[in-house]
Amino acid sequence: MQGTPKLPKGVLLALGLLVTILLYLGLPSLPPPLTWTWESNNVTVLAGLTHSNSSVFYREVQPLHKPHRIEVVLLHGKAFTSHLWQQLGTLEKLSQRGYRAIALDLPGFGNSFPSPVADTEVGRANLLHQILQDLEVKNVVLVSPSLSGLYSLPFLMRAHQQLCGFVPIAPTFTKKYTPKQFSAIQTPTLIIYGALDKGLAQESLEKLRYLPNHSTVKLQGAGHACYLHQPHDFHDALLTFLDKLS
Template identity: 70%
Template sequence: MTDVLREPSSQLTSAGTMVQTSMSRSQVALLGLGLLLMLLLYVGLPGPPEQTSWLWGDPNVTILAGLTPGNSPIFYREVLPLHRARRVEVVLLHGKAFNSHTWEQLGTLQLLAQRGYRAVALDLPGFGNSAPSKEASTEAGRAELLEQVLRDLEVQNAVLVSPSLSGHYALPFLMRGHHQLHGFVPIAPTSTQNYTREQFWAVKTPTLILYGELDRILARESLRQLRHLPNHSVVKLRDAGHACYLHKPQDFHLVLLAFLDHLP
């Protein structure tokens, strides 16, 4: 009787041991598989590009904002260089569907500050936080308004970035006051057809012509005229439309910084 009772107990103990051993091996196998997968992911996946840390700008950059003085105040957003200031200062205009906030959302303002540039993004009259202005109704008035803004903000050695609609302001200013500009970055701007080859040829300002590969209307039209600028380079952003800086922001930032960094 005693032997009969002990046998099931021994079997149960043995069975229990087998279950525990089986569970332990399973856990070890799963743990090993997990570690192997983590190792494969670590080794096999490409890491972030080196530029990632600065490509989108520094989130800790302070964005200043204000209104210029005078009868036609213009709203602006401004960043100051985080490090040793570079010589040029960047003035960012905008297209019809955008305003100065676009350059903050895109990280352009923050990036420029981190790279040592003072940068100012404007709300053109009637856009964002800038009220409509009667000066904006004429070509001369738009050029004078932009000149006054640069004077009010004490911008020196300006590089003017002008996408799309803002060509209404940038091009009249360029024709009249290009000697005040240290660089010009047109991005498929409007109004290029209003000026002659000779007028473009007279402008000696270093120019970076940017456009999106998929912009087959305004980009081509503006490029045809802008090519008459004697001191220019052209960059086409592939797989990008009219607002190429939004479609390919990393490429846009890289090209813009390369242009700025190599200005004399």
């Protein structure tokens, strides 16, 4: 019995190239980051993708049948930029669930220039307030890992009425405030941390536990950047929290 005839190597290479091109053409293209300017400082904004058309920013999607549409603003830690949330799939998962999602580059990170207003606690709170105001985001849930606590916690203390939810992930700067200050904040809060993070997670929990309207999720097998180590569990916890707020 004769074996199956083999195709010439040139034909195989051509077929392989054709399949690669077809796969590439079939993939949805990602939109370029939207650059937003505040005063003299550029702040990079990466808007969430829609599940119906990945080339359209989420702000163009019609709201779902909900009393209000939650808008999720994602900050980042010292080792990352706004693109983390795109690479991790967080922006897409949020938008597919019906939430407008926006990731920001903090001053001095990614494509955002350093800003002198970031040198003070008041300046950082005002900067975040101005960003949210100029982007016209309402019903905000603020996701704040690690270093971004320098921005989110001053904002929480001064303007927590503007937040409908807060998701701290082992944020820094909690030592700055007293248990009494935390206990005065009624913002619904989801505290997420990695079980293997024995440093900043434990330090921040000492103060965050005084928030009267909070729940806690500990991600097993995860360290400080728990969203990287257990992305599936992180996304599940975040989406469950958002759905309850809605």
